Amino acid sequence: MKKSVKTIIQIGLLLLALVTFTAWQTSNASEADNALQRVKQRGELIMVTSPDYPPYEFQVNKNGKSRIVGMDIDVAKKVAKDLHVKLVIKSMNFDSLLVAIQTGKADMAIGGINPTAARRQSVDFSKIYYSGGQSFLINSSDVNKYKSVKNLKGATIGAQTGTLQYGLAKKKIPNSTVKGMDKSTDLVLALKTHKIDALGIEKPSAEAYVKNDPSLKMISSGYHLDKNEVGAAIAFKKGSGSLVNAVNKSIDQIQKQHLTDQYLASAGKYMKVNTVNTSMWHYWTYFAKGVEYTILISVVATFFGVLIGVVLALMRFSKQKWLRGLAISYTEFIRGTPLMVQVMFVYFGIGVVINIPALISGMIAVSLNSGAYVAEIIRGGINSVAKGQTEAAESLGLSKGDMMRFVVLPQAFKNIWPALGNEFISLIKESSIVSIIGVTDLIYQLNIVRADTYRGVIPIFVAMVLYFIMTFALTRLLNHYEGKMKHAG
């Protein structure tokens, strides 16, 4: 590579870093507290939650429609009602909840979040609205082995990553190995398949599981804990005092009237309804919606990926050094970072400047990502055309444009086409990462069904088959057209 091009790439990368840094700075800048005013003006209270944690919050399928329900949702409803605003529910990974409020994606996060001292450093908390206490789930077959928490010494314990239970297991169970996973459904499955011996979980959740699954038992944690480590509170962006105060008034009423008992009871009812029919057919609308979104994202991302890719490839063949440098920097940067990070960056990072909905963010991130790969595919295809071809065209006096259009691109396309097909197929699979920001693609729906049915494996299998059907059908389709093109000479 020429030295000057290298310099341009370095400058390009530096600029990118700078932009990122500035964006981060702005996000940290303190603002005047108009949190309550904003909610009232908007007429909407936006909450974010991770609906895979019954009975706190979970999805149910009622009359063919999927809804998020649970104690936390009832708490949030009450809060919204007291503020005279509408409640809007967004869902996301538990790990991302606090980030979502910090970056202004939602006004509050609620999801059995314990207001620990560490968390208090980055967000504000309401008063505690419910104290559940900590417990462990174990397999029924192990009741004699793990009579109490003392017997867990040296055991392998699972807990949701980023939760209090995770930290507590590490700290309080001597010689234990703690395994972290994203989803409580995955953890329950790990427990049932004896990958872990016990699962640290909040008491109401544990009770819900035990009620629905006779192969599980609960033991009390016996932890002596500060009330901040057992209670659940609502999280807000730092500096939202006005909103926190307003919400605390609702919480006072909830406590005074013991409303959480009522909320838990109704959550329990949903769970009963829910476990009657756990066949996968019952959930076909979930899977259908997941497939629909997965295909939608892949098609959109392929389309824009090809557009971006063509532009980048043209830039690579440009006479302008800075254009080439820019295209190289972009491609190298995208290919050098994981798609997951890019998805989070577009949603949370760029979201600081302009608020983009999760689905659009996902599409943008996947398109931007795919563009870099498509550019390389196109460039490779063009480079694969023998040098003699361009020389022959040049010697005939053809212009650069005609040479590309009539000689190079038709030949390049033969090599590009199969590779583009592969890119499309891999997008179907890779786009699954957008589920982390709450886009309801197939993976997301799969997790919902798992949380909903307390069945760990079957939904995975169904999703696997669905992915395979999509990619296989596409492969056949592409092969068909590829064959046709070959016959065309």
Add this chain to the structure above:
Amino acid sequence: MQDKTILEVNHLSKKFGNTDVLKDIDGTVKSGEVICVIGPSGAGKSTFLRCLNLLEKPTSGEVNFEGTDLTSVDDKHLVNLRERMGMVFQSFNLFPNMTVIQNLKLAPMRVKHVSDEEAEKTGMHLLGLVGLQEKAHVYPSSLSGGQQQRVAIARALAMNPEVMLFDEPTSALDPEMVGEVLEVMQKLANEGMTMVVVTHEMGFAKEVADEVWFMADGYILEKGKPEDLFDHPQNDRAKDFIGKIIQNV
């Protein structure tokens, strides 16, 4: 007419990085002349030929084509001049995505804006000249090497060039196909086409060339009429080289 200079090369030199491939080359090609360029591998013959139509940009020196110095014209103008020089490559370089007749029609239609019918007519005529009319509508991949090279010659002729440059047009061919291509080239020469041919076909050079240039190490070491240069070479390198190819025949 016979004396009109078409191509004139003055002090031409070419470097690839630090290696001198062509060193201070002079030469003149007159209208209707056939020049054969011979010399050992790596002598710089291909590079020289490619410098003539600026496929390769000379490091210094002049290439005068009908009075215009090609090294000093801009890219756009260069395209116009280049279309008046046909080039035939060792590896044919037909466009595999087009039929034979499409190969012939592309440049006249796109560059000279000739009508479709006219391009078709000229194309078919030229295919007749190289004896391949019946192959007009097949793809190049179904042709033999000799046939492909004849199509390549016809394609270059379709632009009605004033000079034809040939870079070892027969050396990638099976021996039994060399004849058919040389025959076409000879026919061209007889019709008065100006040609610069890099070749090791002594028979062709002797019969058709007006002048033979011997190249080695980036220099033209000797120029002469074919009978003089082949039978009584003056330069030691030339003697050595000609001795070797005669042995090989």
